[in-house]
Amino acid sequence: MLWGLLEGLLGHACPGCGGRLDRPLLCASCRGELRPWAREGMVYLGPYARWGGLARALKYGRRFGLALLLARPLAEGVREAGWGLCGVTAVPTLLPRLLLRGYNPPELLAKEVARLLGLPYRRALRRVRYAPSQPTRGRARHKLPGDLFAPALRVEGPWLLVDDVLTSGATFLRAKEALLLAGASRVYGAFLAVKDPEALGPYR
Template structure:
């Protein structure tokens, strides 16, 4: 209660609902409402319109303590799917962005998911090229260079690839391709939010 009181004193609202914080980082009602959905080969917390506040708090608000809370329902959903995973990795960011923020939100999330699943976390990929943010609509959204990511090390078996938001699906697709080139036999996905439901189509 002390941390919640301090956060309230500093003007921090619950990033999930915008209401009063009665627990640290996330209010009790929002904690109870965290349920991940499964869609074929991916799991996610919800549509961006519903869980976007949590994404923004983790990604831009430097509320890194949210990572364990948000990873728990994702790990539970992954476990329920029965995927025979060898490890967990994350969609990497560019070094300047990493230095500016101090951490990569998908990696923070992936590390917690791996810990909860009892699996190794590895930085399998590196981002080698810049690409602009993906729009949520239009045919141009899927046009990303094929060399956006490159393997850093070799892996085998099935792997879980974690990102914070599935927008058009183009970035995840390029990362998935690189992970397959690294030796993964199969790639599953986990996200906090989905902006465009149409992007889930290929993973059914």
């Protein structure tokens, strides 16, 4: 409660709804709404229209503690899915961007999800090329270079690939292809928010 009051005094609004913070990091009302949503092959916390503020706060607001809070319902959804995972990794960012920001938001989430599930986290991929942000309904996987990502190490069995937001699905699918090249038998996804729940449908 004291930390919530301190955040309020510092001008921090709840990143989930923009209202008053009565709890640290996220208000009680938004905490009560957190639950995993599941579709075939992926788990997420809800639509971007509702939870985009959480992704932005983690990505741009440096509110690292959100990763610990939001990873819990994600991990619950993954556990309920029963995928029999061998490990967890994250969609990587370019090294200059990592050095500038100091962290990769999907990696913060992925490491905590892995810890909660009792699974190893590995940096199984590396990003080798820049690509512009994907439009919500572009679904234009062919517009992204095929070598956007590359395997960084060898893996085996089913793996979980974590990203903060699923937009068109194109970036995630390129990362998935690289993880399959690394040796994964199947790749599942976990996200904070999804702009288009149908984005992965044509490519499964």
